[in-house]
Amino acid sequence: MVSRQSIAIDGPAGAGKSTVARELARRLGWLYIDTGAMYRAITLKALRRGLNLKDEKSLEALARESRIEMTTDPGYATRIYLDGEDVTRAIREPEVSRHVSLVARLPGVREVMVHRQREMAESKNVIMDGRDVGTVVLPDAGLKIFLTASPEARARRRQQDLQAQGHHVPLDLLIREIAERDRLDSSRPVAPLMPAPDAWVIDSSNLSVEQVVEMITARVRGRFS
Structure with a gap:
């Protein structure tokens, strides 16, 4: 299924x-594919049109008609x-974050x-992140990682990101939203959130991005060299 690394x-x-x-892709010179951004883009479009987010047929049709492209700058x-339309910032708005799991759980979408x-991964070496990449999208990936952290640590990071965008959201609300999203992602009938059996599980609660990247880079060099 996977023709390249x-x-x-x-x-x-x-x-x-x-x-x-993204940092791994920069270091390795590989293509980075953010699968979550694709579902966010469809969610944004559905919200703009006022569609029922539980209407699978309408959302599937929306996904088929939509053109989603990703570009990477020198950094x-x-x-x-x-x-x-450049929707890089729009797809990170709180309203999209609150609803994306409803769209992503629809089998048709x-x-x-x-x-x-899968088409994106056919011609280039890729690093792809998401919820079901190692279990569904690229089950033959050369290295599978399941990156997790405590709900509190994730909520604090989310709060910092939102503050940088000018949004001030209480930490307790973010913790509740993250817990609900975890519940939805883990219980969806199609491709639920779970580590692949052969995934390397990393808890980043007390690790910096640099530490996580260094750990993975060392493993990559041993695996693909």
Whole structure:
């Protein structure tokens, strides 16, 4: 299924997957694919249209009609385009974060997104992060990582990100939202959040991004050298 080298990084919301994956991609010179951003883009579009987020047929049709593109600048910052519009900041708005799990759990939407994600991984070495990359999207990935952290640690990181964007959200509210998202992601009938049997589980609660990246880089050099 995987024609080139690939690294799958899965884990719950706020564990630092995107930051770690982006830095790994920069160091290795590989393509970074943020699968969560793709579901966020569809969620943003559905919210803008006022669609029922439990209507699977409507959301699947929306996913099929939507054009999602990713570009990487020289600093490996990823920009997300939805139908030609730069939605990099818009997909991180609190409203999108609160609703994305409802969209991502729909089998029809996942089928469309997984197909596109696999296509992206066919021609280049990739680092892909998400919820089910190692279990569903790229089950043959050369290295599978499950990056996690305590709900409190993840909520603090999320709060810092939101404050940088000008949003002030109480920590206790973020902890509750993260716990609910964990529940939804872990209990969805299709591709629930869970480590692949052969995944390397890393708890980043008390680790810096640099420490996590160094740990993984050492493993990558041994695995792919």
